[in-house]
Amino acid sequence: MSLIKSISGLRGTIGGKVGETLTPIDVAKFSAGYGMWLKETCDKPKVVIGRDARPSGVLFRSIVSNTLRAQGIDVIDLDLSTTPTVEMAVVAEEAQGGIILTASHNPSGWNALKLLNEKGEFISARDGEKVLEWAESPEILFTEPKKFGSYTVNDTYIDWHIDQILALDLINIEAIKDRKFKVAVDAVNSTGGIAVPKLLKKLGVEVKEIYCEPNGVFPHNPEPLPENIQHICSEVKGGDLDLGFVVDPDVDRLVMITEDGEPFGEEYTLVSVADYVLGKKKGNTVSNLSSTKALKDITLKHGCEYSSAAVGEVNVVTKMKEVNAVIGGEGNGGIILPELHYGRDALVGIALFLSHLAEFGKSCSMLKAKYPGYHISKNKIELDPELDLDKVLAQLQEKYAKNPSTTIDGLKIEFTNEWVHLRKSNTEPIIRIYAESESASTADHLAQKLMMDIKELISA
Known part of the structure; x- marks a missing residue:
C-alpha cells in the first residue's frame, strides 16, 4: 500500500488508512489545497477536470468537483477523457487550472491527481510545494452555499481535440487515406478506446479494436512495454494489418507494433516522429536524460540542435521553451508538439507517425530500420x-x-x-x-x- 505526495501531484493505491494510501479524505484535502492555491491569484477560478477509466475515478471525480465547488470554484467536467485533451481544454475554456484523475501507467489499483496551471501544463515545483502546504493547512476555507461554484459536464472535447490535430499542416491526411492503412489498437480498456478509434476513422484508417472498452478493467499491465503487449503483437503478426498502436490509460504515451508483430520500440516513437517533423520544419529538439541517443543523432543529421532535460514532462517543457524546440518529449513514447500544445499527446503522435509512414511509402519495419540501433x-x-x-x-x-x-x-x-x-x-x-x-x-x-x-x- 502506498501514498506518494509530490510536487507533481498525489498518487497512491486505493483502500487503506488515511495518509497511507489514496483515500477519499486524502483526495478531498489535496483538492482543497489546490483550490486554495488557485484562489491566491484569482477570486473566482475555473477548473477543468477529466479522468481515465479506472473504477475509482468515478468516486474521486465527485469528491474533486464538489470540494472545488464548495470553495466557490467553477468546474467543467470532461468525465472520461485523456490527459492531453484536458490540457488543451484548460486553454480553450480560459480556465485557471485543471485536474486529471489518472495514475498513468500504474495498475488499476492505483489512482492519482495530476495538476495543471492556466496554460494547461503541469504545475511547477514551486507551485507544487505551495499546494502541498495548503493541503495540510488548517486555514483552508469553504464558502456559503449561495456562492458555490457552478458545475458543467462537457463530453465534446475529445472530438474537438481530434479536429485540432487534423487541422495541423504537418498532418498529411490525403497521403494517409491513400495508403488505406489497416491497424490494430490496444487501449487497455481505458479512454484511448474512445479517442484513438475516432481519430483513426477520421483519417480513413481501418481499425481493429483490442481492449477498447473504457471500463477500467485492464487486461494486462497498462505500461506499454514489450512484455505487456504480446497480445496485440500476435494479432498484428497473424493478421492482414499494417501496424498496431498501443496507448497507456490516459493516452499520453504511444507505442507502435510493426507489421511483423515486433514492437517498434517506445524510445523510437519520438525519434521517428521528430525525423518527420524536422524534415518539414527545421528546429531544435529536446528529450530527457533517460531517453535514447538516437534523437540526438537524427537531430544533428537534419542540421539542428539537440538538448537534454531532467526526467519529467514539466522539465522537458521548460527546456523546450528555453531552446524554442519544434518537437520534443520523452523516451517512454511521449510526443510533445508545441504547435498543438505543450504536453505529451499520443493522439497527435499517431497522426504524425501515420503521415510519416504514408509519405515513406514502405512498411513500418522498413521505416524502423532507418534509425540507429541502440x-x-x-x-x-x-x-x-x-x-x-x-x-x-x-x-x-x-x-x-x-x-x-x-x-x-x-x-x-x-x-x-x-x-x-x-x-x-x-x-x-x-x-x-x-x-x-x-x-x-x-x-x-x-x-x-x-x-x-x-x-x-x-x-x-
Whole structure:
C-alpha cells in the first residue's frame, strides 16, 4: 500500500488508512489545497477536470468537483477523457487550472491527481510545494452555499481535440487515406478506446479494436512495454494489418507494433516522429536524460540542435521553451508538439507517425530500420525509505570520476559509446537504472554492474 505526495501531484493505491494510501479524505484535502492555491491569484477560478477509466475515478471525480465547488470554484467536467485533451481544454475554456484523475501507467489499483496551471501544463515545483502546504493547512476555507461554484459536464472535447490535430499542416491526411492503412489498437480498456478509434476513422484508417472498452478493467499491465503487449503483437503478426498502436490509460504515451508483430520500440516513437517533423520544419529538439541517443543523432543529421532535460514532462517543457524546440518529449513514447500544445499527446503522435509512414511509402519495419540501433536496458531497485540516495549517488560519481557525468537529475555517467542514468522515481519508491549501448548485452551488463555497485554501497 502506498501514498506518494509530490510536487507533481498525489498518487497512491486505493483502500487503506488515511495518509497511507489514496483515500477519499486524502483526495478531498489535496483538492482543497489546490483550490486554495488557485484562489491566491484569482477570486473566482475555473477548473477543468477529466479522468481515465479506472473504477475509482468515478468516486474521486465527485469528491474533486464538489470540494472545488464548495470553495466557490467553477468546474467543467470532461468525465472520461485523456490527459492531453484536458490540457488543451484548460486553454480553450480560459480556465485557471485543471485536474486529471489518472495514475498513468500504474495498475488499476492505483489512482492519482495530476495538476495543471492556466496554460494547461503541469504545475511547477514551486507551485507544487505551495499546494502541498495548503493541503495540510488548517486555514483552508469553504464558502456559503449561495456562492458555490457552478458545475458543467462537457463530453465534446475529445472530438474537438481530434479536429485540432487534423487541422495541423504537418498532418498529411490525403497521403494517409491513400495508403488505406489497416491497424490494430490496444487501449487497455481505458479512454484511448474512445479517442484513438475516432481519430483513426477520421483519417480513413481501418481499425481493429483490442481492449477498447473504457471500463477500467485492464487486461494486462497498462505500461506499454514489450512484455505487456504480446497480445496485440500476435494479432498484428497473424493478421492482414499494417501496424498496431498501443496507448497507456490516459493516452499520453504511444507505442507502435510493426507489421511483423515486433514492437517498434517506445524510445523510437519520438525519434521517428521528430525525423518527420524536422524534415518539414527545421528546429531544435529536446528529450530527457533517460531517453535514447538516437534523437540526438537524427537531430544533428537534419542540421539542428539537440538538448537534454531532467526526467519529467514539466522539465522537458521548460527546456523546450528555453531552446524554442519544434518537437520534443520523452523516451517512454511521449510526443510533445508545441504547435498543438505543450504536453505529451499520443493522439497527435499517431497522426504524425501515420503521415510519416504514408509519405515513406514502405512498411513500418522498413521505416524502423532507418534509425540507429541502440538498446536501452531498463531496471529498478526497490528503496528503503530511510536510504540516503543522494549520498549513494555521490559515492558512485566519485567512483567513476574519470567519466563525464551530470547531476541535474540523479546521476548520468557517460562511457565511450554508452551511458547509464540512475535516478529516484517521482511516482514509485524505487531507483531506476537505465543504460544504453549499441549492443543489448552490453547495455544489460552495464546496468547490472551499476546495480551491483549500488547494492555494495548500501550494504557497506
